[in-house]
Amino acid sequence: MNKISICNIMSMFLLMFSMSMFLMSLKFMLKDLVLFIEWEIFSLNSCSVFMTILLDWMSLLFMSFVCFISSMVIFYSKEYMLGDKYINRFIMLVMMFVLSMLFLIISPNLISILLGWDGLGLVSYCLVIYYQNVKSYNAGMITALSNRIGDVALLMAIAWMLNYGSWNYIFYLECMKTDFYMQIISWLVLLAAMTKSAQIPFSSWLPAAMAAPTPVSSLVHSSTLVTAGVYLLIRFNFALNNNLLMFLLLISILTMFMSGLGANFEYDLKKIIALSTLSQLGLMMSILALGNYNLAFFHLLTHALFKALLFMCAGCMIHNLKDTQDIRFMGGLVNQMPLTCTCMNIANLALCGMPFLAGFYSKDLILEMVMMSNINIFIFLLFFISTGLTVSYSFRLVYYSVTGDFNFNSLHSLNDEGWVMLKGMMSLVIMVILGGSMLMWLIFPTPSMICLPLYLKMLTLFCCLMGAWLGYEISKFHLSWESKSLMFYNFSFYSGSMWFMPMISTFSMNYFPLILGYQISKNIDQGWNEYLGGQGIFYLIQKNSVFLQSLQKNNLKIFLLLFLIWIFILFFFMFI
Known part of the structure; x- marks a missing residue:
């Protein structure tokens, strides 16, 4: 089987599977069906281990989106990874990654969830270190070790769940909500979700994972790895108590604000989009913490569409610019790559919440729900400042890469002739434009009653316009204004990256045990032990x-x- 045919076969298979899942989800949604399939693997005393599959409208719809995006990404990889000698191995790794995610989606059982969860962690490590160099190995290690914390939390939750005699958590969420054991399990599940979805203080692995090939980044940041934590909390939402939700709200809002602020000072194209993912994950987690789990799921799906497209466009630009990721070398790309830049602008506007694109339906509804919620002024302000920052870094990215002056070599071969990549991107563009309204009709068939005064109704639009203006100004005066007035912030961001988070969550965890190990090795293993x-x-x-x-x-x-x-x-x- 030649290299090209395996991409086509896998892509077509996933696309067909995606369509069938979507049609099934429509049927389940209209008839309000839930299909629960289980068979007993073994029974030990009073504990039975079942292999369980849960099919409802939510799992089927999510599977449909994961398969659709994966099929486009694999099709896109056919051209992006064309020079790769081991493209078949790459496609197989991506397929294992997708299958682990599908396994996680349909599992209402903690043990089978752990299999999908660990599958994601292990395959993501293999994909992050795909380009074998020191930077990739370091990034892969940070990714794997950060995710191990969540795996351990999930294992502990499985151990606590032994008290109920079954690991099918879906049975116990509501009836055991006030039970002490269920509260411990909920906290452990929250810890697992925070590591997988890279909330503070586990955020440092997400930008580091950009060492992976761009098609992998597109998949990881849209619908697979990072959304696993959010999806798990959506499934567990009935068991989460008020203290846990308040804690989650604070952490997710701070993550959203930190990543939005950081993206405005970043020059690496892929890192800006990665920080944007972190910001959107914070938004999903925060609306989940406010009790709207359907709305969090809605934003999860719309975000998957435009984020996959955004990474594909970034990959196309990097591919054409001879693997240059610094946005300062770009500029005026709209003249050389009009189709790619059009797709990127559509994805960027969807991310900003431009009316009638996919992101608008979910983001606007989330912000209006926040205005109607019983929250304090601190959370309220951070929500809207973070929204403004999202628009700001998006417009800054557009200014640096698409418009402005051309800053690359005078001798270049920029063109829009990667038709395979463009076909993959075009399919996603259609979904980015139409997907939001389609999902809105499906998930919220009854309109939500939103009652707000005019100034609050216009607040979201005002924040977006202010953010767009700020992003343009930052770009225009970046040499004088940004370097002088924000010198301290630049120092703290670049030296510590994301509020010194790698220092706290990675470096400190490695540094002191390694120093202790060195002293033990020097003084005991190679010292007194040797002497005596x-x-x-x-x-x-x-x-x-x-x-x-x-x-x-x-x-x-x-x-x-x-x-x-x-x-x-x-x-x-x-x-x-």
Whole structure:
């Protein structure tokens, strides 16, 4: 089977599967069906381990979106990874990644969820280190170790769930809500979701994972790895108590604000989009913490569409610019790559919440729900400042890459002739334009009653316009204004990256144990242990054996000396 055909076959298979899942989800939604399939693997005393599959409108719709985006990404990879000798291995890794996610989506059982969860973690490590260099290895290690914390939390939740005699958590969420064991399980699940969805203080792995090939980034940041945590919390939403939700709200809002602020000072194209993903994950988590889990799921799906498209466009630009990711080398790309830039602008506007694109339906509804919620002014302000920052970094990105002056080499081969990549992107553009309204009709068939005064109704639009203006101004005066007035912020951001988070969550975790290990190794393993143990005993035996050897060389002097000593001892004992 040649290299091109495997991409086509996998892409077509996933697309067909996606369509069938979508039609099934429509049927389940209209008839309000839930299909629960289980079979017993083994039973030990009072605990039975079941293999369980839960099919309802939510799992089927999510599977449909995951498969659709994956099919486009694999089709896109056919051209993007064309020069790769091991493209078949890459496609198989991506397929394993997608299958792990599908397995996680249909599992209402903590043990089967752990299989999908760990599958995502392990395959993501293989994909992040795909380009084998030191930077990729470091990024892969941060990704794997951060996600291990969540895996351990999930294992502990499984251990606590033993109290109920079954791991099908879906049965116990509402009836056991006030139970102490269920509260412990909920906190552990929250910890697992926070690591997978990169909330503070586990945010440092998400921008680091950009070392992976761009099609992988497109998949990871849209519908698979990072959304697993949000999806798990959506499934667990009935068991989450008020204290837990308040904690989640604070953490997610701070994540949203931190990543939005950070993206405005970043020059790496992929890192800006990665920080944008982090901001949107914070938005999903925060609306989930306010009790609107359907709305969080709605934004999860719309975000998946425009974020996958955004990464595909970024990949196309990087591909054409000879693997350059710095946005300062771009500029005026609309003249050379009009179709790619059109797609990127549509995705960017959807991210900003431009009316009647996919992002608008979910973001606008989320912000209006926030205005109607019972929250304090701090959370309220952070919500709207973060929304403004989203528009700001999006317009800054457009200014640097699409418009402005051309800053690349005078001798270049920029073109829009990657038709395979463009076809993959065009399919997603249609969904980015139409997907939001379609999902709105499906998920919220009854309109929500939103009652707000005019100034609050216009607040979202005002924040977006202010953000767009700010993004343009930052871009225009970046050399003078940004470097002088925000020197302190630049220092704290670049030296510590994201409020010193890698220092706190990664470096501190590695540094002190490694120093301790070095001291133990130096002073005990290679110090006193050697002196009193193996090496010391060896030297003692060696010294004694040398002495004995010198005695046994049959030297006449030694023989006569020993004879005299023996005679002396004999006489001594005789006369005593």
